Amino acid sequence: MPTPFIMPKMDMDQESVTINEWLKKEGDPVKKGEPLVVIETDKITSEVEAPATGRLAGIIYRENVDVPVSEVVAYILGEDETESDLPERTEPETDTRVNQEDKDKVEKSTLKTEKTATAVAQRMAEAEGINLQDIPASGEKITKEDVEKYLGGLEGVEPRVQTPATPAARRIGHEKNLDLTRVEGSGPRSRVQAADVQSVSGQTPGLGETLALSNMRKRIAERLTTSYQTTPHIYLTTEVDMREAEASRKRMNELANQDSTPAISMTAFITRIVAWSLKRHPYLNASFQNNEIRFWEEINIGIATALDDGLIVPVIRNADQMTAKEINNTLRDLTRRARSGDLSLDEIQNGTFTISNLGMYGIQSFTAIINPPQSAILAVGTLTRRPVVVDDADTLEIRPMMMLTLGADHRIVDGAVAAEFLADIVKALETPELLLF
Secondary structure (H helix, E strand, O other): OOEEEEOOOOOOOOOEEEEEEEOOOOOOEEOOOOEEEEEEOOOOEEEEEOOOOEEEEOOOEOOOEEEEOOOEEEEEEOOOOOHHHOOOOOOOOOOOEOOOOOHHHHHHHHHHHHOOEOHHHHHHHHHHOOOHHHOOOOOOOEOHHHHHHHHHOOOOOOOOOOOOEOHHHHHHHHHOOOOHHHOOOOOHHHOEOHHHHHHHHOOOOOOOOOOOOOHHHHHHHHHHHHHHHHOOEEEEEEEEEOHHHHHHHHHHHHHHHHOOOOOOOHHHHHHHHHHHHHHHOHHHOEEEEOOEEEEOOOOOEEEOEEEOOEEEOOEEOOHHHOOHHHHHHHHHHHHHHHHHOOOOHHHOOOOOEEEEEOHHHOOOOOOOOOOOOEOEEEEEEEEEEEEEEOOOOOOEEEEEEEEEEEEEEOOOOOHHHHHHHHHHHHHHHHOHHHHHO
16 A cells, blocks of 8 residues: 655644655655655755655645645555555645646646736736736737727726726825825826826835745744734733843853853853743643643743744753753754754754843843744843842942843733743842752
8 A cells, every 4th residue: 555645743833834845756766764855834944754665656735835734745656556556536625736637737727827918918907907818819928909909999888987096096095185086197098006196195105125925934924923813922021130140150151161162151041040940830831722731841942043034943952951051052053053054853843932032132122922832932131231229228239130021821821920930030040049959
């Protein structure tokens, strides 16, 4: 029986991936464990390996389409198996599946449709709301002249509106309270264009570069929009005196210098503290799934890392079992490989909590959107030195202060629970010895 090639699930809440490229064609021999297809999620681009040895057959999903996880996308035929051994397919619900019998016809039909009209004719027809198939062509392609001739035949038809105008022109006219009857249209049949209204109103903005969303950027947008719309966020902000934390980190870095190892970063230091606090507050290391609260045994902290074309969150696994030095070395390695595109799927999935540090950009405080299906995210601001009252006698001292903002899923975490978690982080940063007590 042919072996089904099932699209694996890349993360706890992953619903679909995008097929970027099939590395083999139908009929090609494949070996178990050999890269077979390149897929992309909102976090990473990776290769998926063949589940068996044989011949690739029955590809169901094309390149550059979204594929639901846990779906069969192709089959691997054994040594004595043929295409006749493939299971019968049901009719696809969307056009993302490949109909093997009509594949060539569809591709040829698509090419033919793209050649039915010139670019100018297409724009004119779109502006007028005309179906190109209704316009007789004088040659192989529908031309500008064909569209004008067709429009000329409609002159005797009573217009639907007294002043023909594009939807954009009507919107701008409404916003500017302009009477479109006094605007001279520059479009076909004197149709009023948006530029015509802008010219009359004195508003002539220039359009800059238009950048299409990458698959990563599109998936980030979809993922975070869903999170923000479906997860009831609550935010708590507090301020922490970082004097003792700075002193502790300074002593650590003196030891690191003696060992010729990298200096401990502020993010690594804070990650160690957060891991300790998560151990004490399990509701912040949980997920809301299927109307249940699921507590995770591991404490896997993701660190939001900026890339040129998006954001990636490499995960430090079992962070509560690591020293600050181990966290620092792991974080340096993950960050370097994240920016060079060398992370594996295992290194960016199954995080249970996220830290986003924008302190290096001078941001004092901000709110971050929870990375689903996690229950919370910690936003770390910049460290600033300023005068603060340090005792009951109103003594002023210059102290390094930092803002921390916790975003939490209110379905799981009540305000008091979130406040206690944040308070423990503050205590540990202001008294690092707590981790050894």
